[in-house]
Amino acid sequence: MENLLELRNEIDAIDKEIVGLFQKRMKISSEVAEYKISTGKKVFDRAREEEKIRAVTELADNDFNRHGIEELFQQIMSMSRKLQYQLLAQNGVVGRLPFIAVEEIEKSRVRVVFQGVEGAYSEAAMKAFFQDDITSFHVEHWRDAMEAIAEGSADFAVLPIENSTAGSVSDMYDLLMEFENYIVGEQVIRCQHNLLGLPDAELSDIKTVYSHSQALSQCKEYLGTHRDWKQIPMVNTAMAAKKVKEDGDKTQAAIASAYAGEKFGLKVLADKIYDNEANSTRFIIVTNQRIFRWDAKKISISFEVPHTSGSLYNILSHFIYNNLNMTKIESRPIPGRNWEYRFFIDFEGNLNDGGVKNALRGIREEANNMRILGNY
Numbered sequence: 001m002e003n004l005l006e007l008r009n010e011i012d013a014i015d016k017e018i019v020g021l022f023q024k025r026m027k028i029s030s031e032v033a034e035y036k037i038s039t040g041k042k043v044f045d046r047a048r049e050e051e052k053i054r055a056v057t058e059l060a061d062n063d064f065n066r067h068g069i070e071e072l073f074q075q076i077m078s079m080s081r082k083l084q085y086q087l088l089a090q091n092g093v094v095g096r097l098p099f100i101a102v103e104e105i106e107k108s109r110v111r112v113v114f115q116g117v118e119g120a121y122s123e124a125a126m127k128a129f130f131q132d133d134i135t136s137f138h139v140e141h142w143r144d145a146m147e148a149i150a151e152g153s154a155d156f157a158v159l160p161i162e163n164s165t166a167g168s169v170s171d172m173y174d175l176l177m178e179f180e181n182y183i184v185g186e187q188v189i190r191c192q193h194n195l196l197g198l199p200d201a202e203l204s205d206i207k208t209v210y211s212h213s214q215a216l217s218q219c220k221e222y223l224g225t226h227r228d229w230k231q232i233p234m235v236n237t238a239m240a241a242k243k244v245k246e247d248g249d250k251t252q253a254a255i256a257s258a259y260a261g262e263k264f265g266l267k268v269l270a271d272k273i274y275d276n277e278a279n280s281t282r283f284i285i286v287t288n289q290r291i292f293r294w295d296a297k298k299i300s301i302s303f304e305v306p307h308t309s310g311s312l313y314n315i316l317s318h319f320i321y322n323n324l325n326m327t328k329i330e331s332r333p334i335p336g337r338n339w340e341y342r343f344f345i346d347f348e349g350n351l352n353d354g355g356v357k358n359a360l361r362g363i364r365e366e367a368n369n370m371r372i373l374g375n376y
C-alpha cells in the first residue's frame with residue numbers, strides 16, 4: 001500500500017493540473033465575454049449550460065462521480081458567468097437601472113396615507129418619519145393605501161412590514177408584488193401594547209379582547225394568564241380601541257397603544273402587556289416613483305427561481321461573490337403555482353455601487369421576474 005505522503009503528492013499534482021485548466025478555461029470565458037460585449041448577447045445561456053452538464057456527466061464512470069461532476073461544472077460555469085458580468089461592467093455594458101437618485105425624500109408638505117384609524121401605530125410611524133406640515137388621511141385596508149399611491153391620490157404610504165416578535169407581515173409582500181410601488185424609507189416604532197377598557201371597566205369585567213392578530217400574538221404570555229377571554233382579531237389595533245369605545249360594553253377590551261387609548265377615551269387596565277420588551281414594528285414608506293436617496297443603504301428585491309435543486313443557492317452566490325451582506329430573506333407562494341415560491345431579499349448597498357449593479361445584473365439574468373422593490 002502506498003503511504004499517505006505519496007498519495008498526497010499525487011493529489012497535489014492533479015490539483016495543480018486542475019488549477020491550470022481552470023485558469024485556462026476562465027481565460028477563454030473572458031474571450032467569450034468580449035464576443036458578447038460586441039454582439040450584445042446575454043451572459044447566461046441556459047440551454048448551453050444544460051447541454052454542457054449532460055455531456056460532462058455522461059463521461060463519468062459511476063453515479064457518485066456523475067453527481068460530483070454535475071455540481072463541479074455548475075460551480076465552474078457560475079464562476080465563468082460572474083467573470084463575464086464583471087467584464088461587461090468594466091466595459092460599460094451595464095444597463096442603467098431605472099431608478100433616480102435624489103438628495104432627499106420629501107418629508108414636508110406631502111400627502112401621506114396610512115392604514116387604520118387615528119391612533120394607529122402606522123400614524124405614529126408617519127409622525128416619526130415625516131414633518132408636521134404634511135396632509136394625511138387614513139384608509140381601512142393596506143390595499144387601499146397601495147391603491148392611493150398607485151393612482152396618485154397620496155404621495156406616500158406608511159405600511160407595516162415586520163414585527164420583531166411576530167415576524168413578517170406576509171400580506172405586505174404580496175401587495176408589493178401586485179402594485180408597482182417602491183420602498184423609499186423605513187421607520188421602526190416600539191409597540192408598547194396596553195390593555196384598554198371603558199373608563200368604568202375593571203380587569204375582572206373583561207370577557208372579550210379585540211386587537212390586530214399580530215398584537216394578540218405579541219401578548220401571548222399575558223393572554224395566557226386570561227384563558228377565558230375570547231380573542232377577536234381586527235384589521236388594526238386602533239380600530240379595536242375604537243370598537244370598544246363605540247360598543248360601550250364594559251366586558252370588552254382592546255390591545256393597543258396608550259396613544260390610541262387617549263384618542264378614544266379608554267382606560268389602561270394593564271400596561272406593557274407585550275412578551276418582549278423590545279417589541280417593535282418596522283414600517284416601510286412607499287411611493288409610486290422609482291427614486292432612492294443618494295446615500296441609501298438597504299436594497300429590497302424579489303425574484304422567482306426554477307423549481308430545481310440548487311437554484312436558490314446559485315442566485316445567492318451573487319451576494320457572496322460581490323461581497324454584499326444579506327440582511328433578510330422571505331418567501332411567499334406564487335399564486336396559481338402550487339409549491340413554487342417567490343423570494344424577497346434585503347441586502348446592504350446602494351444602487352450606484354459597482355458590486356450591487358453586478359449582483360443585480362446576474363440575478364436578473366439567472367432568476368425569473370426579478371424586481372427591485374426599493375433602495376432606502
Ligand SMILES: O=C(O)C(=O)C[C@]1(C(=O)O)C=C[C@@H](O)C=C1
Pocket residue numbers: 029032033043044045046048049052076077080081084
Ligand atoms: O458558452 C458561453 O456562452 C459561455 O459564456 C461559457 C459558459 C461556460 O462557462 O461554459 C458560461 C456562461 C454561459 O451561461 C454558458 C457557458
